[in-house]
Amino acid sequence: MNQAIKRVWIALTMLFIVCLGGLSYIQFFDADKLTDNALNKRQLFREFDLPRGAILVDGKPIAESVPTDDGQFEYQREYTNAEMYAHLTGYYSLANGTTQLESSLNDWLTGSSSDLLYDRLLAMFTGKKTEGASVELTLDGDLQKTAFNAIPDGVRGTVIVTDPKTGDILAMASKPTYDTNDLAVHSTSKAAENLKKVSKIDGLSPYLNPAISNLEYPGSSFKILSTVAALESGKYDLDTSINNPTSVRYKNSTRSMNNFGEGVCAREPRAKLAFIFAQSCNTPFYEISKTVGNKAFGDVAERFGFGQQLNIPQRVTPSQFPAQDADESELARMAIGQGSNKVTALQMNMAAMAIANNGVIMKPNMIDKVIAPDLRVVEEPKPEKFSTATSKEVASQLKELMAGPVTRGTAMNAAVEGVDFRAKTGTAQLRTENGVAYVNSWMTGFAPADDPQVAITVTLQDVDYDTGHNTTGAIMKKMLKAVFNK
């Protein structure tokens, strides 16, 4: 009998040892894997109980963590001028996730970045909570406000202002927008309900920043690149006369490429680039694209940023110009900003930045500096070259061509007295409804011509032609007046 009792003891002891094995596996050997599991929200829970750094514009917080006693977490994220900055800051929410700058700056804001090791050690030894660093943006608060207010309510539009010499983003506003505070509430049910409400707004996704994520047809604004391609090929210069018929039949197709119906292009059946560019004639680009060829055209697009990875620090969706796969008709379509040619608003702004800065694109960037809890500046990104888009010579020729639309062409409605503004417009037709054409309307340019301070891009999506043309010009005018205090 005692033998049996001893065996029972051995059996139970072995079971206990197996349990200890199980505990060791979970708490030691498998612990890292469990911590990294997608379902594991503990890191996030911890973050919500810590003071997260602020996002600052002109030294004032547009996103900050304020102590709360709602019982769930120690801090509540609060956004100031939430709708104006919604697409930039994104939101910081347990239920809805973390998006945009709140996501891409997370390591700084939580203080977990390796550059903040010193601060974490200090917090550990003094028994204080780890505080996150604050991030000052390059934005100009007044310019952001002007841009935001310039876009009419009820219209899908984006305005971007950058400094072409540094790449600093000075303003980036889009409508429609939403209140990020609604999505950052702690109550899970309320956060889900608000997310549902926001998602129902037409033309708005709470996950995307339209300026860097939405791909649209660039229309004629892309002719900046097409003209660069033409000039680089050496087969065209500013004095070359190019055929400018009212219509060209696409190869192997019943459809044709037409010049726009208002008739100015029709005045010159053979025209020079200055006229073609100012009046935005289409048909000469059929021949140009054929002459330049797929490879050279694709190279130009790539140098301007198409298909390239870019973080500002939010990830920018690469714009598309699939030159390799295009046949003659398709390349022609893409040359006038249609077909498979799709761009972000920032990409078209980079086109203006390139011309303004003698062919060199400075890397667009939104971070001015990162400030540790003890006000030490831990990071201050220096201006960085993104790419050499084209030669200085071609850039200066383009600069000259871009005067045309403002002085006598399609961008006259944006002209401001005393500001030497250079620009290109674009209109990409989307659909026709009850005889009204709905278009993407673009204007991208820079000023002043001799010493460019800003590159500005305005785009409206899915508006009727007249509204598009008039409003885009009006918004651009407002931006120029704000920048140059006119």
Next chain:
Amino acid sequence: MNEVQTAPVPRRNLELVLLILALGVGAAAFYLVGSTTEGVDNSDFYVQMSIMAALALVVHVLLRIFAKYADPVILPITIALNSLGLAMIHRIDLAKGTSQSARQLLWTAIAIVIAAAVLWAVKDHRLLRRFTYIALLVSILLLLLPLIPGLGVTINGARIWIRMGSFSLQPGELAKITLSIFFAGYLSSNRDLILMAGHKFGPLQLPRLRDMAPMLIAWLLSIGVLVVQRDLGSAILFFGLFIVMVYVATARISWVLIGLLMVAVGGIVAGLTMSHVTRRLDVWLNAFDPAIYQATGGSMQIVEGLFGMADGGLFGTGLGAGSPYRVPLANSDMIIASFGEEIGLVGVTAIVLLYMLLVSRGLRAALGSRDTFGKLLAAGLSFTLGLQAVVIIGGVTRLIPLTGLATPFMAAGGSSLLANWIIIALLLLISHNSRRPTSGVSGPTDEIATPTKPKTSITKAVKSK
């Protein structure tokens, strides 16, 4: 004269020292969980720890009077586990704004008082042998109580509770004691018949049906009731208890194997046919599937427990500094995960070792017992404690499917606390009887107990330090 010289030493003073140590561990834990939580009034710390200390001392004094040769380690371990549990329940209270710890303290008091009453009333465990068949009757009654309409209530899908006013109780918890008494009583009386008379099938010798019938009926009834009540954990516990007690009585390993085979077959059949068992298995095997994680009654509880323990790592977050309250039932079913998170692998290993030591001391009492009934009872009760701990720890660590068994002495819940404290009282009595000096006329013994001489020398060595 010779006897006086070799008489075992009571070792109650050692118990007192260990008891103070155990209370110290409990008090430290209790103090820490309160002090690390900001802005919390920690004044109930003194009240709760004083009550705990007073209760422990009452049992200690009672042991000095009624069972002074009882094992000196059992009570301190139990007090340590009980106060650690209380501290963790208090900690979860602070996080959730509940007041479970006051309730748990009340139940601890009730349990210890009843355990003390058992000590006082029973004095000699052999008395219980007279109640063999009454114990069977009481077991069946206890198991059937929750099925009575109006009295029984269903909680979390299992109908194992009865409610009287605001008091709810799991009578099944007490049935494990009464069943142990029945098995021990019956087997000690009929052991020879079961062993000797019977048919031979090859290498196997099976007992006559009429000798085994009462055992089988008791076992089938308890398992049957538990299946109806959907209480998987207790079913495993009773099955294990039955097999181990038959094994200890007969020393036939082949019957254990047959028993385990029956578990396997029963498990597979239940897994295939009973929807709630199938579901339990699914949750266990595919715990990290997001769909199963999110489903109601899914794997969220176990997975969150695993995340918490992984968070704790080797040394834990520190008491009061983790977030074990994110795990559902953090203060009862998942209390081991809560400890794993806050005191780490090192701390939770210490807890597991405490259980191991407690079970070892219980089985030691069984070894030393001078009568078959005492041996069987002590072995059965110790095994019950051990199996409970192993099944719940195995469940929390996802070695086996999670069942609703209570972590002995730690999990919030009165019935299990009460039952386990009564088990401790009985183990203390049996150990007292096995270690006390034999008076000239000793009762009938079936086997010679372990000689007492070496033990005395060990005691002396300890004392001389």
